[in-house]
Amino acid sequence: MSLSLLAACLWAVTATAVAMLPSRDHHWRAAYALIAAGIPILGWVSWSNGPWVGLIVLAAGASILRWPLIRLWRWLRRKAAR
Numbered sequence: 001m002s003l004s005l006l007a008a009c010l011w012a013v014t015a016t017a018v019a020m021l022p023s024r025d026h027h028w029r030a031a032y033a034l035i036a037a038g039i040p041i042l043g044w045v046s047w048s049n050g051p052w053v054g055l056i057v058l059a060a061g062a063s064i065l066r067w068p069l070i071r072l073w074r075w076l077r078r079k080a081a082r
Contacts, residue, residue, distance in 0.1 A: 004044040008057050011041055015064045031068050038065075 002031025011034070018030045028042050062069055 002048055004048045005053075005057075007041050008045050008060075012040055012060060012064060019064075019067070028068075031065055032064060035068065 015034050018034070019027065021031065039053045042054060042057055042061065
């Protein structure tokens with residue numbers, strides 16, 4: 001296993017552990033931090049292992065951070081409807 005995939009797995013374990021902790025803001029600050037850390041890791045995985053593995057890691061990250069993506073999709077739809 002490459003070091004980039006190990007970093008992606010560590011990111012996923014960290015995201016899962018953060019989701020188990022109680023939070024007053026419904027984990028939004030943690031989601032922003034995970035997104036900021038996950039984008040460079042995703043680029044590193046794609047660069048070192050190829051685009052197909054990068055897409056798999058992207059899908060895994062999107063399944064973990066699904067609510068920020070849902071909110072982004074709703075916001076984009078509202079902007080497009082104007």
